[in-house]
Amino acid sequence: MTVSSAVRQCFGIHHYYALLVVLLLSAICCEAKIKQGSAHLTGETTENTLSKFALSPLAQGKVVLELHSKDMYVDETGLRLHMYQDSDWPRVKKAPTCAEKVRLAKKAVPISFELNNNPSKEKLNRHKKSKSKERGLWEARVKTSIPGYGTDRPQYWYLTLDDCSLEVYLHDNQAPQMEYTLTVLDEVSGTQVNRDVFKEKADYRHTPADENGMSRLHVITAIVSFALFLLIGYKIFSSIQTGGAVHAALLIMAITALCDGFSSIFELVHLATYENNGIGSYLLDALSAHFEAMSDSLVALVLLSVGSGWTLPSDVLSSSANGPSGGGTLNKLVCGLRNPAAALTGGPAGILAIGIVVAHALLCQWGRTYDEDFDCYHSLENPPGRALMYFRIGLGLTFLVGVASIRNGGRCPASLLPFLTKFAVVGISWFLSLPLLCTFVASTLPYHRRHQAISAGSAFAQSCSIASLAWLFAADSDASAYHRLSKVQGKGDDLTDMTSSSGHTSRTWRFGKTKVRLD
Numbered sequence: 001m002t003v004s005s006a007v008r009q010c011f012g013i014h015h016y017y018a019l020l021v022v023l024l025l026s027a028i029c030c031e032a033k034i035k036q037g038s039a040h041l042t043g044e045t046t047e048n049t050l051s052k053f054a055l056s057p058l059a060q061g062k063v064v065l066e067l068h069s070k071d072m073y074v075d076e077t078g079l080r081l082h083m084y085q086d087s088d089w090p091r092v093k094k095a096p097t098c099a100e101k102v103r104l105a106k107k108a109v110p111i112s113f114e115l116n117n118n119p120s121k122e123k124l125n126r127h128k129k130s131k132s133k134e135r136g137l138w139e140a141r142v143k144t145s146i147p148g149y150g151t152d153r154p155q156y157w158y159l160t161l162d163d164c165s166l167e168v169y170l171h172d173n174q175a176p177q178m179e180y181t182l183t184v185l186d187e188v189s190g191t192q193v194n195r196d197v198f199k200e201k202a203d204y205r206h207t208p209a210d211e212n213g214m215s216r217l218h219v220i221t222a223i224v225s226f227a228l229f230l231l232i233g234y235k236i237f238s239s240i241q242t243g244g245a246v247h248a249a250l251l252i253m254a255i256t257a258l259c260d261g262f263s264s265i266f267e268l269v270h271l272a273t274y275e276n277n278g279i280g281s282y283l284l285d286a287l288s289a290h291f292e293a294m295s296d297s298l299v300a301l302v303l304l305s306v307g308s309g310w311t312l313p314s315d316v317l318s319s320s321a322n323g324p325s326g327g328g329t330l331n332k333l334v335c336g337l338r339n340p341a342a343a344l345t346g347g348p349a350g351i352l353a354i355g356i357v358v359a360h361a362l363l364c365q366w367g368r369t370y371d372e373d374f375d376c377y378h379s380l381e382n383p384p385g386r387a388l389m390y391f392r393i394g395l396g397l398t399f400l401v402g403v404a405s406i407r408n409g410g411r412c413p414a415s416l417l418p419f420l421t422k423f424a425v426v427g428i429s430w431f432l433s434l435p436l437l438c439t440f441v442a443s444t445l446p447y448h449r450r451h452q453a454i455s456a457g458s459a460f461a462q463s464c465s466i467a468s469l470a471w472l473f474a475a476d477s478d479a480s481a482y483h484r485l486s487k488v489q490g491k492g493d494d495l496t497d498m499t500s501s502s503g504h505t506s507r508t509w510r511f512g513k514t515k516v517r518l519d
Contacts, residue, residue, distance in 0.1 A: 047162035061146030078165030225261030308402030396431030
């Protein structure tokens with residue numbers, strides 16, 4: 001395989017990822033907690049969950065719901081906007097009938113439609129209607145409060161649109177498709193009350209209470225990530241200046257730190273915009289999530305590769321995995337992970353590498369269908385979050401298999417064994433940190449604390465993993481037993497490497513005068 005074809009295959013993953021992100025984001029414009037959508041109630045689906053929003057302690061939130069339909073809602077006497085507190089929501093989801101659900105609501109607001117013969121162009125466009133051909137739209141508007149006055153803690157409120165009469169007698173044809181615009185705000189200042197009243201003069205904000213402190217977290221994460229990028233960049237620059245080759249591991253970790261930093265920067269801008277207008281930027285928030293997913297993917301790939309023996313000389317690796325033709329699929333996978341240059345040509349390792357990147361991207365975007373306002377693909381409350389947890393566990397087990405292949409291969413020096421034990425502990429800790437963190441948070445913390453705890457915990461784990469891998473590849477050759485053997489430190493190929501690499505895929509790429517090593 002030529003160097004140019006190897007480069008194309010390597011960067012094909014990143015091009016695929018970039019194309020996927022652009023396609024998913026290019027045509028989407030989210031209205032955040034000024035949220036728009038469609039609702040069609042039937043006898044089988046009598047309720048539609050419009051939004052979930054976190055209020056500050058003792059706050060009286062504000063809700064404005066605008067509904068419009070091209071057809072008349074014939075019997076609207078049962079149509080309601082219901083509000084549920086987070087402590088009641090699990091029972092609401094388990095309730096078998098609409099009538100049992102609404103008994104748990106803290107507040108119910110009736111909805112009444114009126115015919116508007118001169119609707120706005122924006123509303124008509126949402127119904128694909130023309131002003132010249134249609135008479136108008138049936139519209140309803142509700143402006144009310146969220147009764148959070150009696151709770152001295154942050155709290156989630158769930159807002160639903162429902163009509164329980166639909167499950168009592170069949171009249172689905174009398175309940176038309178409705179378009180809605182929902183605005184929800186958190187009260188940040190105002191006179192404290194002991195009853196449900198609407199405060200016209202109170203100060204409100206669009207940002208939910210569960211985002212408190214998130215800006216500070218993202219600032220810290222961005223500083224740490226860019227500091228690590230500069231540290232790795234200095235190591236790369238020094239290698240180039242001295243005429244030596246740059247190892248691909250350093251480049252990958254530089255990209256990883258950069259992705260993590262940009263993820264925090266994009267989220268900071270989204271939060272600042274959201275606080276001002278309640279809309280924010282879907283594009284920036286989605287890019288933040290996808291950059292975070294890419295950072296996760298690269299850390300997983302590096303841990304799997306190094307755990308399988310990448311950057312170590314062939315003298316310390318098991319002879320059974322030195323050639324891709326020996327052994328079964330698992331052996332080929334380990335062999336490919338310890339030789340990325342060969343993995344680029346295909347095989348189980350190449351498929352796994354592409355699968356890790358694509359899976360993280362798809363799970364990330366899938367998670368956005370459950371909450372378009374803020375990244376939530378780490379959450380156990382939705383299927384993509386749970387799928388990510390299982391995926392991490394599976395990758396963790398693969399990582400342990402790779403480390404065991406080095407330890408038990410019969411060639412590993414005694415001086416390297418303690419390092420491998422520590423590396424295995426650190427690596428599996430990263431793979432399991434997210435599943436364990438999410439399980440702990442879901443089982444012990446109240447709803448309003450979970451988002452902040454998971455965000456802080458995952459950011460801490462990611463920063464620690466990038467810092468650890470940066471030390472692994474950028475520290476001096478006398479830092480540990482690994483560093484004394486690692487090829488990242490510029491060690492030349494041993495006799496086994498030179499013999500095995502002859503006639504096989506090149507382990508060095510050239511970009512002008514700069515050489516990038518893949519061994």
